[in-house]
Amino acid sequence: MEKVRPHTLSGFMELLPEEQARFDQIAATLRRVYSLYGFTALDTPLIEASEVLLAKGGGETEKQIYRFTKGDSDLSLRFDLTVPLAKYVAMNYSKLTFPFRRFQIGKVYRGERAQRGRFREFYQADIDVIGDGSLSIINEAEIPSIIYRAFTELGLRNFVIRVNNRKVLTGFYEMLELQDRSGDIMRTVDKLEKIGPEKVEALLVDDLGIDKAKAREILDFTSISGSTYQVLALLEEFSGRNGTFDAGLSELKTVTKYLREFGVPEENFTVDLTIARGLDYYTGTVYETVMLSHPEVGSICSGGRYDDLAGYYTDKKLPGVGISIGLTRLFFVLSDCDMLSKEAVSPADVLVIPMTGDLSHAVALSTAIRGAGVRAQLYGEDKKFKAKMTYADRLRVPYVALLGEDEIADGQVSIKDMATGAQARVGILEAPGYLAGELAKRPAVQPIDE
């Protein structure tokens, strides 16, 4: 028969079993941490009506979208989790309880140019809190504190959550009478880390027609840095001149105060006036997160405060704050930087290996072991002993339970620790408890090893 070459599309991540298990550990940690803070899980369709998904319209995103017709329906694959959230909240407004706290971990699609580390299908892991009409600023501190906790539980150490407030920037540009250009300026200043201050100054002067003195003031302002206390003190010197600025500075003070109280250590967050986030959508606090050992990777988690989640669908005022982890890209980067744990992730805790023709005892033992919550795989194939042990080695199971004529006659089982080679003979009724006890002694492994 003519064969079709089995292949996976480029730009689509498909992992081998052990890599997949590591990826799933990361996703499960995020799910657990998000749940600890009272977020509810959502799952929205991957396909939406194009008119719904593209209600906002325009922009880079629209060109990248997977859009097609089926029958006479104009359909699109979601390109983020925010637009489906806006649709969901607008549609179910009367049935939801506000503040509505949801997380969603799901795949999104962007037909980007294929390139190493760029994905066309990728997971995003989002949390958002949506208010009905109003939303307390405390959420703007809680959201990054959740990210701090999630990354820490994953095993990430050297990262900093950079916090800024768009009102501080907008207010400052108003002081310079550049309010009409604030969007353009923010997008230009956003490039600071990539292209450096000289080029940013040149762009401000040449492309935006801002005069040299003001361009220098902008650069001086955005270069304000130091500890959170120092930055806030330096910003204080600008206060009293512009209402928007003062409001933003007050928010920044509140957010950083609560960030500490939520338990984020001083070394894991910073006020960074260069952060603006490109999107006009954000109206207050904004975040980016960088790995200090790999700044070249850019932000691994971004978001902020917005005032109007679902204006394209409803007149209801729905302010919110959210943050998103590009999970597929993060996993790729961690793997690429060799930061994933090397510890074995086996599909089973113990492989039960029968050494007799009749498998009844091995079946019963496997069932009993599972009764103790231990993941047990029964090896039921009729192979030589060596092949069975090779199988156990390749799966990297921590334990093997051997059941031969001798063991059965004695009502025992031989349990081998595959790492140390140590073998113990245990009564068959004690085996489940023995294994559960041994496994409980092993230290929990974090998926990231930094």
Added chain:
Amino acid sequence: MEKVRPHTLSGFMELLPEEQARFDQIAATLRRVYSLYGFTALDTPLIEASEVLLAKGGGETEKQIYRFTKGDSDLSLRFDLTVPLAKYVAMNYSKLTFPFRRFQIGKVYRGERAQRGRFREFYQADIDVIGDGSLSIINEAEIPSIIYRAFTELGLRNFVIRVNNRKVLTGFYEMLELQDRSGDIMRTVDKLEKIGPEKVEALLVDDLGIDKAKAREILDFTSISGSTYQVLALLEEFSGRNGTFDAGLSELKTVTKYLREFGVPEENFTVDLTIARGLDYYTGTVYETVMLSHPEVGSICSGGRYDDLAGYYTDKKLPGVGISIGLTRLFFVLSDCDMLSKEAVSPADVLVIPMTGDLSHAVALSTAIRGAGVRAQLYGEDKKFKAKMTYADRLRVPYVALLGEDEIADGQVSIKDMATGAQARVGILEAPGYLAGELAKRPAVQPIDE
């Protein structure tokens, strides 16, 4: 601004938060049970090259497929999890360890006619064991025993896994010299439950041109029923006349023997000679699962043994056995039959309600509670006390932790059990342990209440 009507496409299930939590409980139970038996999780792309996905070609499925072009790529959304598995195993053959045991819970797409209870996007939850060249028959008993355990842990009680063997049927048709028609006959007999024996006999005689006596013999044969022992004893009377039949009967005996040893009670499985599964793909043991209280629903979990998983991609012989739960449809049916648990599923175990302007103490308390593994949501909005309690009611949280001036002054917190109304005053340092203890006393809730 002109608004776009927010809506979700028909045939796409999108759940409200509490329904979603119930759905996720079911999916999590399946994941836990599959993992307990040493299955590894896979996650393959939703989009594949059409030539890969449709290598087998033809049939009903092809008409229903979501197929489109992006750039010059001909793409399709997966319509099941078996074809992607075949691709994956063929592609990664040298990197996998056989028998390869994988589970996958993921969305698939079929553009069926929109109809109540029919979905265009739906979850399948599959387990398969793939051998390299050969695969022990014990897997054919283990697979349904896993399904038994999964359904039981979900809370389902009155269900029966119907087991048959295609070789028994093929062998019997060979005895009748109807081997050329066995595919057609099986597809016709498959309709027994739907249309009854008279109509099946009519179809056999009129449409397939089988003579009346043989049609009657077929119906007599497929109507053999009773306990597993009785059915096997009656089948024994046909043995010695056809090799295929004898092989099938021997397999059926082995599978039912091991099913018992794997712990499946007699009342939860049966040998049913009417089960054939439409697909030619299956070569031995086949399964269907029915809810006895709702037989009209049809099979909620089906599968079987196959000899050639990936023949379209590779010359390697890859026999396997697998089973699939149509999870979205099952959830719809359970909800429709009012079989889902009514117990609250709250996004948090406790809502921390500050009754002071400064939230610092409430923040610290929330963090401490989470440290004990208890899901705590901080209510940070500036609302009246009544609004805060209404919020707690609507979220159906089991506990509320109230923190006012009095409590703070005394170093205490008032914890209210929302179900009983009972209120306890607990030292602020004891609160996390107290809540964890109270929650541990609550019985575990199964998602299905039968």
